[in-house]
Amino acid sequence: MSPKEIKPKEIKNESGIEVKALYTEADVEASGGVDMVGLPGEYPFTRGIHREMYRKRPWTMRQYTGFANAKDTNERFHYLIENGQTGLNVAFDLPTQTGLDTDDPLAEGEVGRVGMAVDTLRDFEIAFDGIDLEKITVSLTINGSAAILIAMYLAMAEKRGYDVAKLRGTAQNDILKEFIGRGTWIFPVEPSIKLVGDTIEYCAKHAPKYSPVSVCGYHIRESGATPEQEMAYAFCIAKAYADDMLKRGLHIDEFAGRLSYNFNIFGNLFEQVAKFRAGRGLWAKIIKEDYGAKDPKSMWMRMIAAGGGGGLTIEQPENNIVRGAYYALISALSGAQTMALCCFDEAYTIPSEYAQRISLRTMQMLIEEMGMCETVDPLAGSYYVETMTNKMRQKMEETMAEVEAEGGIVKMVSEGTIQAKVSAQAYGMQKDLQSGAFPKVGVNCYKTDEEENEVEFHPYDNRDADQQIENLNKVKAERDQAEVDRTLDQVKADAEAGHNVMPAIVAAVKAYATVGEITSKLVEVYGYYQEPIKF
Numbered sequence: 001m002s003p004k005e006i007k008p009k010e011i012k013n014e015s016g017i018e019v020k021a022l023y024t025e026a027d028v029e030a031s032g033g034v035d036m037v038g039l040p041g042e043y044p045f046t047r048g049i050h051r052e053m054y055r056k057r058p059w060t061m062r063q064y065t066g067f068a069n070a071k072d073t074n075e076r077f078h079y080l081i082e083n084g085q086t087g088l089n090v091a092f093d094l095p096t097q098t099g100l101d102t103d104d105p106l107a108e109g110e111v112g113r114v115g116m117a118v119d120t121l122r123d124f125e126i127a128f129d130g131i132d133l134e135k136i137t138v139s140l141t142i143n144g145s146a147a148i149l150i151a152m153y154l155a156m157a158e159k160r161g162y163d164v165a166k167l168r169g170t171a172q173n174d175i176l177k178e179f180i181g182r183g184t185w186i187f188p189v190e191p192s193i194k195l196v197g198d199t200i201e202y203c204a205k206h207a208p209k210y211s212p213v214s215v216c217g218y219h220i221r222e223s224g225a226t227p228e229q230e231m232a233y234a235f236c237i238a239k240a241y242a243d244d245m246l247k248r249g250l251h252i253d254e255f256a257g258r259l260s261y262n263f264n265i266f267g268n269l270f271e272q273v274a275k276f277r278a279g280r281g282l283w284a285k286i287i288k289e290d291y292g293a294k295d296p297k298s299m300w301m302r303m304i305a306a307g308g309g310g311g312l313t314i315e316q317p318e319n320n321i322v323r324g325a326y327y328a329l330i331s332a333l334s335g336a337q338t339m340a341l342c343c344f345d346e347a348y349t350i351p352s353e354y355a356q357r358i359s360l361r362t363m364q365m366l367i368e369e370m371g372m373c374e375t376v377d378p379l380a381g382s383y384y385v386e387t388m389t390n391k392m393r394q395k396m397e398e399t400m401a402e403v404e405a406e407g408g409i410v411k412m413v414s415e416g417t418i419q420a421k422v423s424a425q426a427y428g429m430q431k432d433l434q435s436g437a438f439p440k441v442g443v444n445c446y447k448t449d450e451e452e453n454e455v456e457f458h459p460y461d462n463r464d465a466d467q468q469i470e471n472l473n474k475v476k477a478e479r480d481q482a483e484v485d486r487t488l489d490q491v492k493a494d495a496e497a498g499h500n501v502m503p504a505i506v507a508a509v510k511a512y513a514t515v516g517e518i519t520s521k522l523v524e525v526y527g528y529y530q531e532p533i534k535f
Contacts, residue, residue, distance in 0.1 A: 054373035066091030091115035099519030111465035146173035181219035202502035224426030232399035266311025274388035305336035316442035320344035416532035
């Protein structure tokens with residue numbers, strides 16, 4: 001076969017879109033043209049939700065951290081802030097995430113292991129001591145017990161003299177993605193959605209600048225979804241929460257502007273950038289055309305673009321520093337409002353101070369040295385990027401239509417259909433990694449037999465759990481037990497009546513009721529979630 005007869009290799013990105021060797025203006029036109037491009041800060045916001053983007057203010061740097069107890073976590077918070085971090089992203093341990101107190105037998109061995117242990121409002125008072133909540137916004141990475149932790153944050157801020165009506169911050173609080181991607185659920189699907197709705201409704205009335213939900217395509221992606229599925233499923237979830245709010249009588253413009261997103265970054269640079277540009281335009285279109293929003297801020301796809309810890313490797317961990325730099329670059333090129341860049345040791349352990357400082361410096365280099373804040377949406381106008389943006393948007397719309405045809409995201413999550421789909425895809429990806437069909441440097445290509453450099457592991461000390469239990473017992477001894485009992489009974493009564501339980505939870509939190517005590521009252525009404533079995 002002569003060279004002219006050799007067939008070109010077909011290349012497809014992870015979303016299944018063919019990648020051509022060359023793109024021209026004709027490809028842009030064939031994929032839908034430039035009608036959805038527009039200008040930054042203007043509908044449909046494909047090029048960014050702010051007119052000047054980073055020229056006016058760089059992205060918020062919000063490293064994910066939290067371990068052991070509130071005191072240790074507070075010290076790490078101050079270290080990061082002193083090194084230039086501009087926001088906090090709080091990790092909680094598994095007992096807190098699943099509504100268990102530190103002294104619960106089921107919590108043994110997990111207290112403070114993968115995040116900060118929280119039992120009562122006292123822990124929040126210690127964790128955020130000395131931190132200016134007006135200058136440093138806080139994101140709570142919590143889901144199943146989010147209503148309780150949001151109540152604690154608001155109560156703590158109020159006790160310190162902040163006007164809650166002006167307080168900014170975010171809670172992850174996306175329970176539907178927990179059923180798909182992580183598993184720290186507590187209650188069945190329907191009451192779980194109700195609790196999310198209770199937090200949105202409560203914050204709309206009492207803390208209107210607070211973002212009570214950050215819809216997480218991030219974890220769906222790490223569980224096996226493709227980049228376009230990550231966005232499409234997240235939008236379906238956000239629509240489910242919005243529909244619940246509309247049923248409660250709220251108008252879309254009363255709450256949509258405080259919905260935010262948490263998305264993942266690993267993989268092909270151009271596919272990721274196109275994914276976010278496409279997602280911004282599509283979300284704006286949905287909110288404006290399907291929901292009738294009038295306020296442009298309701299149409300914003302506000303996002304934290306996290307640095308894809310699932311893309312890191314145990315093999316050759318130093319390579320993760322380079323991967324992290326590329327993830328940060330993608331985030332900047334994509335127009336993210338916040339970065340939470342993964343650390344090179346995160347495939348092994350809770351990040352060390354050293355690793356977190358490297359990630360902070362990586363983001364700071366983009367601001368100070370690499371020119372990422374000089375112009376808005378610098379890849380706009382690229383024939384390749386604009387074509388891929390159009391095709392990614394079309395793929396997202398197709399996936400969302402498939403979800404609707406199956407009865408909607410809530411039905412598919414309740415039946416385990418989405419979980420089975422992304423799990424099967426994750427299995428296929430793992431096989432491709434093992435075979436080398438999906439290249440991963442240092443894992444299935446460019447491997448070395450040399451001795452790997454060691455990574456320092458974060459120590460786990462059982463004495464931390466003992467100290468946390470001692471602190472919990474002290475709080476219980478000092479609190480007004482009659483007031484605790486009264487507020488807990490009100491939590492249960494409001495849950496039984498179908499009322500918004502947030503006012504009662506806030507009262508219980510202020511009385512120093514524990515996470516486990518409040519959760520138990522809700523479980524008495526809602527029960528526990530039973531995972532569907534799919535074969």
